[in-house]
Amino acid sequence: MRGRLIVVAAAAIAAVGLAGCGEKDQVVVYKQGKYQGKADTKPWDSPEFGGDKAKWEERIKARNLSQNEYRRMGG
C-alpha cells in the first residue's frame, strides 16, 4: 500500500514538473536594435495592385509628378 502511494506521489510530481516544460515565454525576447513587432505587408501587395510592384511605382510616380503644377500647365 505504501509503495503504491509513493508511486502515485512520484507520478503526480513528475506530471506537475513536466507541465512546466510546456510553458511558453510570456514576454518578447528582445534583440537589441531589431524590430520586435509584427511584419507589415508591402503597399503593392494590396488587393488593388496584387503584388505588381512596377504598377504601384508607376502610379506613385504619376501622383508625384502631378504635384508640379508647372508641368500640368505645360509651362
Add this chain to the structure above:
Amino acid sequence: MARMKFLCDAERCIECNGCVTACKNTNEVPWGVNRRRVVTLNDGVPGEKSISVACMHCSDAPCMAVCPVDCFYRTEEGVVLHDKDLCIGCGYCFYACPFGAPQFPQSGAFGLRGKMDKCTFCAGGPEKDGSEEEFRKYGKNRLAEGKLPACAEMCSTKALLGGDADVLADIYRDRVLKRGKGSEIWGWATAYGKPDQKPQQPAAPQAGGQS
C-alpha cells in the same frame, strides 16, 4: 526605390491648416492628437513664414534609436512606422524627436497616456492593408491604394509636397528657377541659415614669388 519624404515650401504656405484638417479627417485622429501642425515663424511680423510639420520619416530616426521595446521599423520606401501593440507609451520617442512628431492620446478618468501616435505617411501600419484593424490603430493606408499622403495632396497652394524625395527636389528646384531666384533661395544658406561671418578668403598669392 523611392525614398518618401515631405517638403514644405515656406514661400507658398498660407497657414490655412488644410493639411492638418485633411490629416485629421482622413485618419480619424483621436481628440487632442495632431499628427501634423502648421508652425509660423515671426508670427504677426511682416514677412512671417509658415511651414507644415509632421514626422519627417528620418533616414536615421532618433525615435527608432531610443525606443526601449524596438517597436519602430522603416519600410522599403523609407517610411518610419511603429507597432502599437508593442508600444508601451513611455514617451522616449517624444523627447528624442526634434520635430515633436510623436503624440500621446489622453484617455480614461485620469488622463492616462495612451500608445504613441504619429504621422504614418498615410501608409497604415503592421496590420492587413485596408483592414478595419489597421484603420482603427493607424489610420488610412493611402499608399497601398497608390495615393500619396492626404495632407500633401490636399494642399491648396501645393506648398506641402509629399512623395519620392528625388522628384520633390526636382519640383522645388523648378519652382525656384521659375521665381527667377537662384542660389539665394536654394542651397545651404536657405536650409541652415546664413553664416554670421563671411567665409575667409584664401590668402592671395604674394607677388615676387618669395618663399
